[in-house]
Amino acid sequence: MKTAALSAALRLGLDRPLRWLRRKSAVVLMYHGFTDRPSDGLVNYQGNRLQQETFRRQLAFLKDHCHLVTLRQVAASLSGGPALPDYAVALSIDDGYESVYTLGFPVLREAKAPATLFVATQFVDERIPLWPDRLEHAFAGAPGDAAARREVLKGLQRRAKGLVPDQRERLIAPIEAELGRALILDASAPETYRPVTWAQGKEMADSGLVEIGSHTHTHTIVTLLDEESARRELALSKSLVEKNVQRPCDLFCYPNGDYDDFSPKTSLYLKDAGYRCGLTTVAGFVAPGSDPFEMLRFGTDDRDSFEKFRMTFSLGRNLLQAARRGLA
Ligand SMILES: [Zn+2]
Structure with missing residues (x-):
């Protein structure tokens, strides 16, 4: 019933004024790969991999109602660069799964939607799961x-x-x-766990639609590492992307990315290593004046309704929950 009421409200476009109130804040969406089937209850039980059709539907909505920008544009706007257009949305995809190439990239191309893929370089380079x-x-x-x-x-x-x-x-x-x-990530490994190859990453980067950023080398929470190891992870992953993709790598995304997983100290390490931003997994909008090294995002989840996805752009998740309680 609650969902039916929300669906009816969205059909009438009642989220539009709320979206207008938020128009100066950017939304950075977080993905983790794609799939062509619903979860069997264990594989993809957290809904991290989004079904391709859902992704296609989300991009159609974004094309109609938002302004797709690159993450580089978002980072630049927070560091004194040009202001973003209203209703700006940037796409980020964590980890570096092959499904980004096989299932996500075709959809990005159809929609001409830019995205940033953050690869854990040991996963891609050594095919260590x-x-x-x-x-x-x-x-x-x-x-x-x-x-x-x-x-x-x-x-x-x-x-x-x-x-x-x-x-x-x-x-x-x-x-x-x-x-x-x-x-073991050989040719017989389940597709859902395989990493993108460097050649696929380079092809996506060469298309001009996908930028490749760093997600550390071993996908370890940066604040758990001692300074030397943390700096090594940041430098090594950057140089591996640059060597294999033949483009600068200066966008970074924190593994796990929760409040405890980044700090002023890790921001400093990022700056020293030559990065322009650090993305977290803390939910929220990116308002003008936000810290580019503590960028907030909104996650996507294959188990979520399309209504929830759509409400991200007007209210944000916390307010949505409050609205749900109100409707109950
Ligand atoms: Zn990750």
Whole structure:
């Protein structure tokens, strides 16, 4: 009923005045890859990979109601560059999955929509799987009730998040061995976990639509690292992108990106390494005057309704929840 009321309100265009109130603030959307099927309850259980059709529908909405800009334009506007057009929206895609090339890029091309892909360079360069995928893959093939497996998986992912690479390895490798399911990213690996190749990344960058940024080398939370390791991650990932894509890499996106995962100190490391911005996963608009090294974003989730997506641009998620409570 609540959703029906919201749908009816949106059909009447009642979000338009609210969007107008927000027109001077940019929205940076966060994606994590794409899929051609709904979640089976374990693979993509968090809804990180968006179905291609949903992405197509979102871009059609953005073309009609917003002004698509590049993240570089957003970063420049926050550092004294030209002001953004009203209703500015930039697309960012984290991690560097192959599905960005196979399923996302064709849709970006159809819509002529620019996006920035943030790659964890060890994932792309050495085809070492991202650790959440190793756990997901191990549990996806394990015996037993799916809901129970998902709960154990969630708990382990929460634990692994706070670990540096060595500690994480000591947690994950025995689980893979126990379940007899280690994720190896060869040609037979499930498509959903594979990284983009450098050639695919370069092709997307050469199209002029996709810019490649850094998401660290090992996808470790930067504030967990000592200064030397943090600076090494930032420099190494930058140089690997530049070498393989043959373009400057000066846009950065924090792994995990929550309040504890960036700080004035990490902003300084980014500036020293030659980056122009740092993207977080904290939800919010990018208003004129925002700190380019603590850029807020709104996530997308395959489990969300289109109404929720649409309301992002007028109210933001927190206010939407309040509105929902009001409608209840
Ligand atoms: Zn990530």
